[in-house]
Each structure stands twice: as structure tokens, then as C-alpha cells.
Amino acid sequence: xxxxxxxxxxxxxxxxxxxxxxxxxxxxxxxxxxxxxxxxxxxxxxxxxxxxxxxxxxxxxxxxxxxxxxxxxxxxxxxxxxxxxxxxxxxxxxxxxxxxxxxxxxxxxxxxxxxxxxxxxxxxxxxxxxxxxxxxxxxxxxxxxxxxxxxxxxxxxxxxxxxxxxxxxxxxxxxxxxxxxxxxxxxxxxxxxxxxxxxxxxxxxxxxxxxxxxxxxxxxxxxxxxxxxxxxxxxxxxxxxxxxxxxxxxxxxxxxxxxxxxxxxxxxxxxxxxxxxxxxxxxxxxxxxxxxxxxxxxxxxxxxxxxxxxxxxxxxxxxxxxxxxxxxxxxxxxxxxxxxxxxxxxxxxxxxxxxxxxxxxxxxxxxxxxxxxxxxxxxxxxxxxxxxxxxxxxxxxxxxxxxxxxxxxxxxxxxxxxxxxxxxxxxxxxxxxxxxxxxxxxxxxxxxxxxxxxxxxxxxxxxxxxxxxxxxxxxxxxxxxxxxx
Amino acid sequence: xxxxxxxxxxxxxxxxxxxxxxxxxxxxxxxxxxxxxxxxxxxxxxxxxxxxxxxxxxxxxxxxxxxxxxxxxxxxxxxxxxxxxxxxxxxxxxxxxxxxxxxxxxxxxxxxxxxxxxxxxxxxxxxxxxxxxxxxxxxxxxxxxxxxxxxxxxxxxxxxxxxxxxxxxxxxxxxxxxxxxxxxxxxxxxxxxxxxxxxxxxxxxxxxxxxxxxxxxxxxxxxxxxxxxxxxxxxxxxxxxxxxxxxxxxxxxxxxxxxxxxxxxxxxxxxxxxxxxxxxxxxxxxxxxxxxxxxxxxxxxxxxxxxxxxxxxxxxxxxxxxxxxxxxxxxxxxxxxxxxxxxxxxxxxxxxxxxxxxxxxxxxxxxxxxxxxxxxxxxxxxxxxxxxxxxxxxxxxxxxxxxxxxxxxxxxxxxxxxxxxxxxxxxxxxxxxxxxxxxxxxxxxxxxxxxxxxxxxxxxxxxxxxxxxxxxxxxxxxxxxx
Numbered sequence: 012x013x014x015x016x017x018x019x020x021x022x023x024x025x026x027x028x029x030x031x032x033x034x035x036x037x038x039x040x041x042x043x044x045x046x047x048x049x050x051x052x053x054x055x056x057x058x059x060x061x062x063x064x065x066x067x068x069x070x071x072x073x074x075x076x077x078x079x080x081x082x083x084x085x086x087x088x089x090x091x092x093x094x095x096x097x098x099x100x101x102x103x104x105x106x107x108x109x110x111x112x113x114x115x116x117x118x119x120x121x122x123x124x125x126x127x128x129x130x131x132x133x134x135x136x137x138x139x140x141x142x143x144x145x146x147x148x149x150x151x152x153x154x155x156x157x158x159x160x161x162x163x164x165x166x167x168x169x170x171x172x173x174x175x176x177x178x179x180x181x182x183x184x185x186x187x188x189x190x191x192x193x194x195x196x197x198x199x200x201x202x203x204x205x206x207x208x209x210x211x212x213x214x215x216x217x218x219x220x221x222x223x224x225x226x227x228x229x230x231x232x233x234x235x236x237x238x239x240x241x242x243x244x245x246x247x248x249x250x251x252x253x254x255x256x257x258x259x260x261x262x263x264x265x266x267x268x269x270x271x272x273x274x275x276x277x278x279x280x281x282x283x284x285x286x287x288x289x290x291x292x293x294x295x296x297x298x299x300x301x302x303x304x305x306x307x308x309x310x311x312x313x314x315x316x317x318x319x320x321x322x323x324x325x326x327x328x329x330x331x332x333x334x335x336x337x338x339x340x341x342x343x344x345x346x347x348x349x350x351x352x353x354x355x356x357x358x359x360x361x362x363x364x365x366x367x368x369x370x371x372x373x374x375x376x377x378x379x380x381x382x383x384x385x386x387x388x389x390x391x392x393x394x395x396x397x398x399x400x401x402x403x404x405x406x407x408x409x410x411x412x413x414x415x416x417x418x419x420x421x422x423x424x425x426x427x428x429x430x431x432x433x434x435x436x437x438x439x440x441x442x443x444x445x446x447x448x449x450x451x452x453x454x455x456x457x458x459x460x461x462x463x464x465x466x467x468x469x470x471x472x473x474x475x476x477x478x479x480x481x482x483x484x485x486x487x488x489x490x491x492x493x494x495x496x
Numbered sequence: 497x498x499x500x501x502x503x504x505x506x507x508x509x510x511x512x513x514x515x516x517x518x519x520x521x522x523x524x525x526x527x528x529x530x531x532x533x534x535x536x537x538x539x540x541x542x543x544x545x546x547x548x549x550x551x552x553x554x555x556x557x558x559x560x561x562x563x564x565x566x567x568x569x570x571x572x573x574x575x576x577x578x579x580x581x582x583x584x585x586x587x588x589x590x591x592x593x594x595x596x597x598x599x600x601x602x603x604x605x606x607x608x609x610x611x612x613x614x615x616x617x618x619x620x621x622x623x624x625x626x627x628x629x630x631x632x633x634x635x636x637x638x639x640x641x642x643x644x645x646x647x648x649x650x651x652x653x654x655x656x657x658x659x660x661x662x663x664x665x666x667x668x669x670x671x672x673x674x675x676x677x678x679x680x681x682x683x684x685x686x687x688x689x690x691x692x693x694x695x696x697x698x699x700x701x702x703x704x705x706x707x708x709x710x711x712x713x714x715x716x717x718x719x720x721x722x723x724x725x726x727x728x729x730x731x732x733x734x735x736x737x738x739x740x741x742x743x744x745x746x747x748x749x750x751x752x753x754x755x756x757x758x759x760x761x762x763x764x765x766x767x768x769x770x771x772x773x774x775x776x777x778x779x780x781x782x783x784x785x786x787x788x789x790x791x792x793x794x795x796x797x798x799x800x801x802x803x804x805x806x807x808x809x810x811x812x813x814x815x816x817x818x819x820x821x822x823x824x825x826x827x828x829x830x831x832x833x834x835x836x837x838x839x840x841x842x843x844x845x846x847x848x849x850x851x852x853x854x855x856x857x858x859x860x861x862x863x864x865x866x867x868x869x870x871x872x873x874x875x876x877x878x879x880x881x882x883x884x885x886x887x888x889x890x891x892x893x894x895x896x897x898x899x900x901x902x903x904x905x906x907x908x909x910x911x912x913x914x915x916x917x918x919x920x921x922x923x924x925x926x927x928x929x930x931x932x933x934x935x936x937x938x939x940x941x942x943x944x945x946x947x948x949x950x951x952x953x954x955x956x957x958x959x960x961x962x963x964x965x966x967x968x969x970x971x972x973x974x975x976x977x978x
Binding site (some may be wrong): 054059095098276283288290 | 694
């Protein structure tokens with residue numbers, strides 16, 4: 012019998028509002044502890060929440076982007092539990108009437124097919140603060156800067172069957188929320204985090220196995236590792252005749268394993284009930300349609316357009332369409348260079364490599380899309396060779412100016428003067444008599460490969476600037492003349 | 497000077513008969529002399545009051561006075577006051593100095609009112625006798641062996657005792673009207689949403705409403721002018737223009753239709769109270785009103801529904817008092833759970849803990865539908881009762897309480913008997929409509945209250961009716977013998 016994993020995900024996307032969901036305090040990341048917590052966030056006696064309508068706009072946009080039912084009346088509920096970084100003793104959330112109902116997204120699988128993953132619901136809620144254990148021996152510090160930050164909790168159907176599918180889904184949601192501009196998607200700062208519900212069963216069975224929930228994983232790689240590890244752990248237990256305990260687990264990235272946090276028996280009774288301090292949020296068609304008209308192009312549509320408009324491969328189109336900034340960069344580069352395929356190769360190759368190595372965001376790349384496009388233009392018009400182009404890119408990355416400026420300053424212009432090339436070719440032939448003799452005595456069909464040696468020498472002599480096509484043509488002409496003489 | 501109404505004091509300030517500083521000193525002296533026996537104040541803010549009075553006198557001299565400028569009041573200790581202890585009658589907040597003002601407090605400050613201090617109350621507004629206060633019970637000035645009612649008992653006692661001409665109160669199930677009735681003063685619970693709840697420490701958010709307490713309807717109208725209005729900080733406050741409530745006080749009552757709910761005149765009710773209320777109704781008839789019987793058939797369900805909804809909300813509202821950020825924290829907790837348990841166990845009194853337990857139970861998994869959801873359904877029925885009755889009449893009238901003030905300690909061992917004292921007031925909070933209590937006589941030497949109930953935002957009509965009644969009677973002029 013073959014095992015099958017069943018995976019459902021809960022994603023918490025921090026909405027990119029300037030102020031908190033129920034107070035006017037700033038949501039900016041990284042401030043000194045408790046400097047961005049006002050009376051409402053501290054839950055001082057007598058304070059009351061006031062809903063930030065910007066969070067509603069963002070949630071509805073997401074609903075429209077995943078073709079979901081929109082909750083025309085949504086209601087905030089209180090989820091009651093005690094924790095020191097939960098100032099009110101309850102979290103304001105939406106249980107009974109969420110703002111976004113059933114929707115779906117399409118994910119691309121490795122075999123090139125797509126799969127539809129259902130989204131059960133997405134609801135608005137407030138984040139808690141942070142408990143700081145390490146800084147204070149034998150005490151706990153409480154930082155309430157994050158308390159009240161708006162979150163959109165996106166709950167999937169248990170539609171995924173492997174860690175790879177789960178990651179593809181998370182990446183798709185990530186690309187949607189960042190494209191909509193409703194979440195900055197910064198996983199290391201916790202703006203986008205994921206709880207993974209995993210169970211296993213024999214393939215073909217309908218009943219779900221007992222599931223575990225692994226909390227707050229904050230990178231795509233960790234999500235994949237945590238799910239893979241959890242699947243193996245559960246299968247091992249079941250194959251040994253054990254049973255899976257329904258529990259909450261934590262992923263330890265250092266040890267690459269999950270461990271138990273609390274079991275179902277210890278779970279809270281959250282005593283949800285409608286928050287009496289907040290009125291139900293009622294929206295109408297006009298509001299929804301107005302928002303629909305502001306929807307930006309989404310990754311799936313853009314991918315299709317890239318294939319159609321630029322003749323990109325499925326894979327290139329998927330990668331380049333995923334994020335608005337990346338897509339925009341690619342399109343600008345392609346338009347300036349007048350060559351989409353070349354632009355795609357450079358954006359996904361040299362540019363991505365540099366961004367990753369330097370931990371740069373594409374929006375802060377020292378080489379702008381226009382600069383890259385102009386560089387590619389110089390390859391296309393034979394001003395430079397592809398090899399030199401990489402050297403120029405390095406210089407541009409280091410802030411030494413535009414492609415033309417670097418070419419000029421470093422004298423990297425390709426040599427196309429046939430007289431100059433001919434003299435270099437003659438010099439190389441004269442200086443390498445043994446190799447010339449070998450060439451001359453070789454069978455004609457072996458000679459093609461032997462030209463490479465002379466090519467290398469000439470290009471070296473020209474410091475890479477000689478036009479390779481011209482060099483090759485001249486070498487062949489002259490060597491063959493020697494051989495045939 | 498100290499037996500005058502707010503309106504009369506305003507007149508005295510306007511004519512220069514006395515200054516706000518003189519007036520304020522008089523009240524502060526009186527508080528010092530008398531409050532030892534009444535215990536109506538938790539905190540007296542003498543210095544601040546005198547500074548405010550001085551500022552008010554200067555403002556008047558500059559020709560910039562509002563009708564309220566220089567008038568002394570007191571705030572129920574449920575309203576947050578910047579820089580002043582705001583205890584809510586609880587050990588939990590005995591050390592809490594609020595860093596901000598409630599909107600109601602802010603409104604009075606802006607109008608130039610002088611705050612004498614913070615009045616005693618049942619802990620977190622949970623009680624009908626003021627006996628659940630951490631600071632000990634306030635006493636009824638008409639008989640200090642008796643309770644002043646609750647939860648705004650300190651405000652009512654202070655006014656009746658002449659320690660302040662007026663005070664703020666809050667009413668979740670009768671907490672303005674019941675102590676007003678028991679102390680022989682006038683109190684108004686406005687329509688839910690008329691007065692901002694921001695900074696008024698929440699007991700049961702969907703029922704809580706702040707309101708004015710004073711000697712007369714005219715005085716409460718003057719106060720409501722200051723208190724009422726939309727507040728962007730309170731999502732449940734209603735954005736509706738505020739009339740000048742003093743302008744319609746003298747309208748004629750000719751043709752006013754009064755409804756008497758039969759459920760308010762039967763069952764466990766002191767016959768002397770019924771008699772006084774009936775005589776008050778005759779007074780209204782003499783003023784031109786007509787009277788008919790109406791029915792509020794679900795009245796008997798109000799107390800059970802209230803004691804699910806209010807504790808459920810309270811159990812959540814009071815979760816913030818956890819000893820972490822402010823308020824009482826137990827000595828040397830061994831761990832987090834110990835800190836929670838002892839801070840809350842020691843910081844809250846018996847009645848508060850009882851209601852937290854009841855509310856927690858009512859919201860628990862498996863009980864929600866049977867209790868909380870059912871109570872909400874009853875709430876809608878009760879609301880519909882009032883809507884129906886008020887489609888036939890302009891004002892519903894009846895007794896505010898079934899009995900006059902009872903003895904201290906008389907009902908403390910029997911919570912349900914205590915809860916029953918709110919039988920005529922509680923249903924109105926569930927419906928959200930405005931109600932008043934005005935003095936209408938005495939039973940065994942203790943004041944009796946007449947309750948007036950109106951439709952949503954009918955405060956003008958209630959105040960008009962109450963004022964006309966007070967023009968024709970002098971129950972509101974009676975003062976306890978000192």
C-alpha cells in the first residue's frame with residue numbers, strides 16, 4: 012500500500028496598512044520595543060477599537076484576486092485566551108462571518124501541469140505582541156509594537172498531496188498578495204508566515220488521518236523541509252503500529268525537525284463571540300466593483316501574456332511573472348534591448364545571481380532595468396561580446412556608470428576592424444608553429460575542433476574585444492590556405 | 497448654596513453672585529465634613545478642582561464662558577481621568593492612574609466644568625447596592641443604614657447629600673436609574689450610542705451607557721448637552737445631531753400619550769411604591785397627558801437574559817486585567833499561571849468573580865447555543881416589546897424599582913434577590929432605549945422613583961415630561977435632614 016499526504020495550510024499575511032487594524036499606531040517594523048503601542052494597543056481600561064477601512068479594502072482585493080465569494084456582511088469575533096503578549100486577553104478575529112469566503116488558486120506542478128487548490132476562507136484579525144525571553148534572565152519582556160497589526164489569515168482546503176505542492180501554493184499566494192500590494196511578503200520579518208496541517212493516509216482512502224499543525228514557518232525552504240519531515244515522521248509511527256496524536260508542533264530549523272508544542276487536550280476553549288465594541292462591516296456591490304476595477308494584472312494573466320507577447324518558455328514566463336517588480340524589470344529590459352529572450356536570460360541569470368549574492372531587492376538593484384537594457388543593446392549591435400558584457404555588468408553593479416560609459420572608460424569596444432583582426436590572427440599563426448603543423452597534417456574533418464586553440468589565443472590577445480565571428484572566419488581561411496598549399 | 501440646582505448655580509455664576517472658586521471651596525468643605533459618613537467619593541481631587549475653578553473664573557471674566565463653565569460635578573470612578581486614580585471600585589485598579597481622559601470627561605473639561613473627584617461605585621459596575629466596592633459601600637443620605645443603590649451609588653449619594661450638585665453615572669442594567677430612585681434624585685440613561693463609551697471602563701459593552709445624574713430634569717438636560725454626541729473613538733456611538741435639550745423643557749404635555757405596562761404593576765412590588773407612582777401618573781394627566789395600559793410581555797425574561805449577556809461580555813472585557821501591564825499584580829508569582837490566578841483571584845471581588853465565572857460558562861464550547869445565543873434571541877423579543885408599546889404611546893411609565901432602599905447587608909448573601917431589584921430597569925438596556933428616574937414621593941421615609949421610558953433618541957421628550965412634572969411637584973426639592 013502506498014502512503015499519501017494530505018496538507019492544508021493557514022497563511023498569515025500582514026497587511027501593508029500604515030496604521031494598525033484597530034488603532035492609529037504605526038505598523039512600521041523594527042522600532043524600539045513598545046514605542047508603537049498606543050493606549051488601545053496596550054488595552055488600557057476604557058479604550059475601544061476603531062476599524063481601519065484600509066484593511067478591508069486589502070482583504071476584499073485578495074478575495075477578488077482568488078475569485079472568492081465576498082462577505083458583504085462580515086463580523087469581528089473575540090477569541091478569548093490569556094497570554095502576556097495578548098493585551099486584551101482576546102484576539103479580535105472573524106470566525107462566523109469572514110470577509111472572504113470560498114475561492115481558489117491554480118498552482119504549477121513540476122511536470123508542467125497545473126492544479127487547482129481551494130481556499131476555504133480568508134479573514135481579518137489582529138496580530139499579538141512579542142514575548143522576549145532571551146534578553147531578560149528569569150523574566151519575560153513584552154513588546155507590543157506588533158500588537159494590533161492587521162493580518163489576513165488565508166485558510167486552504169486540504170488539497171495538497173506533497174511538500175512540493177504545498178510550497179507551490181504558498182509561493183502562489185505570496186505572489187498574489189505582493190502583486191496586489193497588500194503585503195510586503197517579507198518572510199524573515201514575519202510579514203508572511205505559514206502554519207502547516209499535515210496528515211497521511213493510504214492512497215485511495217477517503218478518511219483523513221489525524222493531523223498535526225506545525226506553526227509559524229517563515230521560509231519556503233523550511234515549509235518544504237518541515238512538511239517532508241513531518242510526513243516521514245507520521246508514516247514511521249503508523250508503520251510501527253502507532254497512532255498520530257493531534258497536536259500543535261514547532262519546526263526547529265537548526266535541527267530540521269518538528270517537535271510537540273501542545274496537544275489537543277491542552278487546547279484552549281476560545282469562547283468565540285461577536286465583538287460588541289465593533290459593528291458588523293457591511294459593503295455593497297458598488298464598493299466591490301470599484302475595487303475590482305483597481306485590480307492590477309495578476310501573475311497567472313501576466314504569465315499567459317508573456318508567453319503570447321514575448322514567446323517565452325512556460326518556465327521563464329512563470330518565474331518572470333510571479334512578482335510585479337520583477338515582471339516590470341523584465342519588461343523594461345526587454346523593451347529597451349528589443350530582445351525578450353536575451354532580456355529573460357539576463358534577468359534570470361546574471362541579475363538574479365547578483366541580487367541573491369548581495370541580498371538585494373530588485374527595486375534597489377544598482378543596475379536598473381534601463382541600464383541592463385542598454386547593455387544588451389550593445390551586445391545586439393555588436394559593440395561588445397557577450398563575455399565582455401558580463402564584465403561590464405560587474406562594473407555597472409559596482410556603480411561605475413552606464414554600459415556605454417564603462418565601455419568607453421575601459422576601452423571594451425569590440426574590435427571589428429578587419430585589418431586589426433587580421434594582424435592579430437597573423438601574429439598568432441606565426442607564434443604557434445607546432446600547432447599550425449598539427450592542423451595542416453590533420454584530417455580535414457578534425458580541423459574544425461582544432462581552431463578553438465587559435466581562437467583562444469586571438470581573443471586573449473584582443474583582451475576579448477575581437478569580434479569572435481570575424482576571428483573564426485579569418486583563422487579558418489588562413490589555416491586552410493596553409494593546409495591546402 | 498449647596499442645596500441649589502445646577503441651573504440655579506449657573507445663574508449665580510453668571511450674575512456674579514459667587515465665583516466658581518467660592519462654589520468649589522464650599523463643596524470641597526462639605527465633602528470633607530460629610531463624606532466620612534457617606535463614603536460617596538473614592539478620590540477627591542481638591543487641587544485640580546480649585547485650579548479648574550480658577551481657570552473657569554478667568555474664562556468667565558474673559559467673556560468666554562459656556563453654560564457649564566465653573567459648575568462643579570463629580571465623575572463616577574468608571575470614567576478615566578488623566579493623572580487621577582481611576583479604580584472602577586476595584587482593588588484591581590487601586591493603583592491605576594489613567595494616562596488619558598474619557599471622552600465624557602474631556603467634554604466636561606472643554607465646557608469648563610470643575611471636577612470635584614471620583615465617586616464610589618460597585619466594583620466594575622457590577623451590583624445594585626454599592627456594596628461590592630473595594631472601598632466599602634457608599635451610604636444613602638436619607639438613612640445611612642441603607643444602601644444608596646448601585647452601581648452609580650456614590651454619584652447618587654453625593655448628589656442627595658449635597659456634596660456635589662451633579663455627577664456622571666453609567667447604566668448597564670439600571671445603574672443610573674436605580675440609585676437615582678433610591679436617593680431621590682434625577683438620572684437619565686440615554687439611548688445606547690448617544691454618549692461615547694470611550695474611556696468608560698467596559699462592563700458589558702453592548703449595554704453600557706453613560707449618563708447624567710442631578711437633582712432635576714433641567715440639570716440632567718444641561719449635562720446631556722455636554723455629554724452627548726458622536727465620538728470617532730467609539731465605533732458604537734451614533735453620528736446624529738445633538739439638540740439643545742434645555743430648549744424643549746417647557747413644551748406642553750397636552751396630548752402626551754403615556755403607556756403603563758401591566759407587567760410593571762404586578763408581582764413583587766411594594767404597594768407604597770405603586771401608590772406613589774399612580775399618584776405621579778395622575779399629575780401627568782392633570783398636565784394634559786392621556787394614559788393607557790400597554791404590555792411588555794417578555795419582561796420576566798429580562799433578568800435571565802441579562803445575566804447571560806452581561807456576564808458573557810464582562811468575562812471577556814475583564815480579561816485585560818491580568819497583572820501584566822498595569823493594575824494589581826500578586827506578590828512573588830512562581831510562574832505565569834500563578835501570576836494570572838493570584839492576580840485575578842486577589843484583585844477581583846466576589847461579585848466580579850461570580851459574573852466572570854457565569855459568563856465564561858455561558859460562552860463555553862457546547863453551551864454557547866443554549867445560553868448566549870438564546871439570550872440574544874430573547875433580547876430581540878424584549879426590544880420588539882418596547883418597539884410595539886412605543887408605537888402606541890409616547891412614553892412608558894412605571895416604578896424604577898420594586899422597593900425603596902434596603903438595609904446594608906440585607907441582600908448580600910442572596911445574589912438573585914439583589915438581581916431582582918433591577919427587574920424594571922434591566923429590560924431597557926437590552927432594548928437600547930433611553931430611560932429616566934425622577935423622584936415621585938416617599939415610602940417609609942425613603943425616596944421613590946418614577947421611571948420614564950422613551951423611544952430611541954427620545955431624550956428631549958423624556959426631559960420635557962420630567963421637567964413639566966417637576967414644575968408641578970416638589971419631590972425633587974426634598975433634601976435629607978442632616
